[in-house]
Amino acid sequence: MCGVITMAKATQLTQDVETSEMTMVEAICEAHDQELARDDRVMIMGEDVGWDGGIFRATDGLVETYGEDRVVDTPLAETGIIGTAVGLAINGMRPVPELQFSGFSYQAFHQIESHLARFRKRTQGGMNVPVTIRMPYGAGVRALEHHSESRETYWIHTPGLTVVIPRSPQQTWAYLKASIRSEDPVVFLEPKALYRKFREPVPEEDVDTDQLPDIGPAQVLEEGEDVTVVAFGHMLYRTRQAVAELEEEHDISATVIDLPTVSPLDSETIVDSVEDTGRCVVVQEAHRTLGIASEISARIMDEAVLHLEAPVKRVTAPDVQTPLLAREQAYMPDVPRIKEGIVETVDF
Amino acid sequence: MPIEQVDTPSEIPYIQILDQDGNVDEELEPQIPSSDLVDLYRTMVKSRKFDERRMKLQRQGRIGTFAPSHGQEAAQLGSIYATRDDDWFVQSYRELTANLWRGLEVEDDLLYAAGYEHGMELTGEENQTPIAIPIASQTCHATGIAWASKLKGNDRVTITYFGDGSTSEGDFHEAMNFAGVFETPTVFLCQNNQWAISVPRERQTASDTLAQKAHAYGMPGIQVDGNDILGVYHATKRAVDRARAGDGPTMIEAITYRMNVHTTADDPTKYRDEEDVEPWRERDPIDRFRTYLLEKDVLDEGDHDTIEEEVTEEIAEAVETFEDKAEELGDPEDMFDFAYSDEPPYLAQQREEFTDYWDRHDVWGDHHG
Ligand SMILES: Cc1ncc(C[n+]2csc(CCOP(=O)(O)OP(=O)(O)O)c2C)c(N)n1
Numbered sequence: 001m002c003g004v005i006t007m008a009k010a011t012q013l014t015q016d017v018e019t020s021e022m023t024m025v026e027a028i029c030e031a032h033d034q035e036l037a038r039d040d041r042v043m044i045m046g047e048d049v050g051w052d053g054g055i056f057r058a059t060d061g062l063v064e065t066y067g068e069d070r071v072v073d074t075p076l077a078e079t080g081i082i083g084t085a086v087g088l089a090i091n092g093m094r095p096v097p098e099l100q101f102s103g104f105s106y107q108a109f110h111q112i113e114s115h116l117a118r119f120r121k122r123t124q125g126g127m128n129v130p131v132t133i134r135m136p137y138g139a140g141v142r143a144l145e146h147h148s149e150s151r152e153t154y155w156i157h158t159p160g161l162t163v164v165i166p167r168s169p170q171q172t173w174a175y176l177k178a179s180i181r182s183e184d185p186v187v188f189l190e191p192k193a194l195y196r197k198f199r200e201p202v203p204e205e206d207v208d209t210d211q212l213p214d215i216g217p218a219q220v221l222e223e224g225e226d227v228t229v230v231a232f233g234h235m236l237y238r239t240r241q242a243v244a245e246l247e248e249e250h251d252i253s254a255t256v257i258d259l260p261t262v263s264p265l266d267s268e269t270i271v272d273s274v275e276d277t278g279r280c281v282v283v284q285e286a287h288r289t290l291g292i293a294s295e296i297s298a299r300i301m302d303e304a305v306l307h308l309e310a311p312v313k314r315v316t317a318p319d320v321q322t323p324l325l326a327r328e329q330a331y332m333p334d335v336p337r338i339k340e341g342i343v344e345t346v347d348f
Numbered sequence: 349m350p351i352e353q354v355d356t357p358s359e360i361p362y363i364q365i366l367d368q369d370g371n372v373d374e375e376l377e378p379q380i381p382s383s384d385l386v387d388l389y390r391t392m393v394k395s396r397k398f399d400e401r402r403m404k405l406q407r408q409g410r411i412g413t414f415a416p417s418h419g420q421e422a423a424q425l426g427s428i429y430a431t432r433d434d435d436w437f438v439q440s441y442r443e444l445t446a447n448l449w450r451g452l453e454v455e456d457d458l459l460y461a462a463g464y465e466h467g468m469e470l471t472g473e474e475n476q477t478p479i480a481i482p483i484a485s486q487t488c489h490a491t492g493i494a495w496a497s498k499l500k501g502n503d504r505v506t507i508t509y510f511g512d513g514s515t516s517e518g519d520f521h522e523a524m525n526f527a528g529v530f531e532t533p534t535v536f537l538c539q540n541n542q543w544a545i546s547v548p549r550e551r552q553t554a555s556d557t558l559a560q561k562a563h564a565y566g567m568p569g570i571q572v573d574g575n576d577i578l579g580v581y582h583a584t585k586r587a588v589d590r591a592r593a594g595d596g597p598t599m600i601e602a603i604t605y606r607m608n609v610h611t612t613a614d615d616p617t618k619y620r621d622e623e624d625v626e627p628w629r630e631r632d633p634i635d636r637f638r639t640y641l642l643e644k645d646v647l648d649e650g651d652h653d654t655i656e657e658e659v660t661e662e663i664a665e666a667v668e669t670f671e672d673k674a675e676e677l678g679d680p681e682d683m684f685d686f687a688y689s690d691e692p693p694y695l696a697q698q699r700e701e702f703t704d705y706w707d708r709h710d711v712w713g714d715h716h717g
């Protein structure tokens with residue numbers, strides 16, 4: 001997954017920059033560092049983000065460089081973190097709050113839904129609230145209850161929010177920077193199973209905004225003829241493995257589409273592809289009902305139903321409470337399950 | 349008009365009965381039967397030994413993350429011992445010692461830590477709630493449970509446990525406020541172990557004490573030396589008796605120390621020095637209680653060794669039972685169980701779809717990605 005081409009795709013970089021090999025969590029830290037240096041309105045806040053460097057080390061060493069006013073260990077209170085971030089943003093700051101796990105974002109739900117996502121609307125464009133809320137999400141690290149959920153639908157279902165889910169260190173670096181510079185509130189969901197999964201070259205220097213990706217468009221990572229496979233985040237990682245194996249074993253040629261931004265959803269790229277392939281599989285880690293896969297399926301029905309040669313397949317977790325760690329691998333779609341979904345769709 | 353002072357109860361009593369050198373305040377010393385004293389001591393030792401064993405099992409990958417009780421044994425045990433067996437126990441996630449007193453089986457704790465909900469199976473007879481990980485959320489349940497006891501006209505008290513960091517969450521304040529307004533028989537037992545992961549107590553709140561927060565909600569707040577089991581017992585007994593008599597809730601701040609990691613996922617060397625921890629080693633709650641028991645001739649050195657051997661043996665057996673049980677729980681289908689009281693048809697369909705898949709694939713083997 002490394003190399004100059006993937007890099008350009010993930011980041012839209014055209015200028016030459018110094019890079020070094022980083023994990024996703026290191027890329028987050030690097031992006032934070034660059035944005036803090038670039039714009040003194042940027043501040044990081046959350047539980048244990050300061051002297052501990054974040055429990056996943058996503059803010060490691062930053063308080064030492066930027067001080068306690070800009071990298072803030074807050075009291076243990078998610079409503080307070082997001083509610084004050086809204087106030088800070090209204091009064092000119094650009095807060096980048098971390099919620100320690102997405103499973104503890106519900107305490108802040110009301111501030112996000114009632115205010116963060118509505119201020120611009122409520123003031124008829126008079127007030128922007130440029131807050132980027134980072135939260136690790138998803139299963140796969142043998143964690144406790146509430147530490148493994150994929151509940152992106154809550155945020156996707158909240159008009160006014162942009163929801164980003166990156167797939168790789170480069171993409172994380174680029175999208176986090178773009179999110180922090182965006183005037184819209186962004187929920188930035190980090191697939192923690194990928195935090196230390198692999199390294200990529202990540203720019204060690206800041207770039208201008210025009211070098212950063214537009215938030216929104218889907219990215220076509222591979223072009224194929226038989227089927228369109230859509231995924232994002234951790235599941236994209238598994239999906240690419242599944243697709244590679246199927247090409248090898250069954251000569252199936254798939255278009256692979258990544259959704260770095262799951263909301264607003266770029267269905268055009270997906271629909272265009274499905275018009276060519278006639279088949280679509282969406283892989284999501286979340287449980288099935290009302291997931292992004294359901295929305296994609298509905299949009300294909302709206303716009304490309306006559307091109308379909310098979311039902312749109314949703315490869316998902318089951319509609320049960322996310323189990324504890326002994327069951328998490330069985331719960332999440334794994335490579336064989338993704339392969340089965342694709343084969344079933346191609347053979348339909 | 350001159351400015352007048354409004355009278356509010358600002359005094360916070362601090363209780364200590366057994367100090368770190370083993371001196372006892374004889375006036376306050378509770379009269380606990382010798383057999384109970386030995387049982388309490390045994391429970392503390394078992395808790396400490398089991399924490400050590402769990403740590404090893406976690407490092408070997410045989411269980412997942414957990415939060416040790418190490419250092420907080422007296423705060424938990426003195427308080428739970430002050431409740432009646434039919435009083436409600438509403439825990440957070442660090443209450444191993446209190447759980448052992450209430451009859452938790454070591455193998456069940458391990459099953460839960462290894463990721464099997466089965467370890468937390470409750471029959472509804474236990475008068476306790478399961479582990480609550482979202483910080484302070486359980487304190488609201490404790491107020492509600494106590495409220496129901498009051499409405500039902502029984503004299504059961506509810507005790508709930510939470511940490512210093514938990515006092516920052518809205519849930520805590522709402523629970524306290526409801527308890528004050530509805531005069532519920534709730535005891536709010538705050539284990540101030542000085543840290544919320546990396547955030548020290550002084551940075552969590554600008555209040556001088558945590559106990560004084562009680563005054564804002566119209567209830568008494570008490571501080572107690574949390575490493576003094578007798579003091580904790582005394583303070584909690586007062587609060588429990590008060591609640592049982594219908595006089596409403598109390599908040600207790602037990603001052604103790606988190607001697608170990610926050611959880612096994614944490615590295616305290618990032619944010620605290622060994623010098624911070626050192627003075628607390630001398631205040632160890634188990635050593636202090638042992639000195640007391642030896643002085644009182646309730647225990648001799650031989651008994652102490654026997655107890656250590658016995659609990660070590662019990663734990664070893666429980667680890668084996670746990671491993672056997674975990675082995676039997678190979679089938680992931682049970683993730684569908686209890687999702688609803690009656691399984692809806694669409695979910696039954698999914699159960700079939702997934703079990704069919706699992707039957708055809710080794711979901712226990714090495715995983716891709
Ligand atoms: C709502 C919520 N936010 C964040 C967390 C993550 N977290 C787990 S324990 C903890 C610190 C708790 O500190 P304290 O209340 O003092 O209890 P202690 O762990 O020290 O016993 C945090 C932030 C959580 N479990 N729940």
Ligand SMILES: [Mg+2]
Pocket residue numbers: 511512513539540541542543544545
């Ligand atoms: Mg604490």
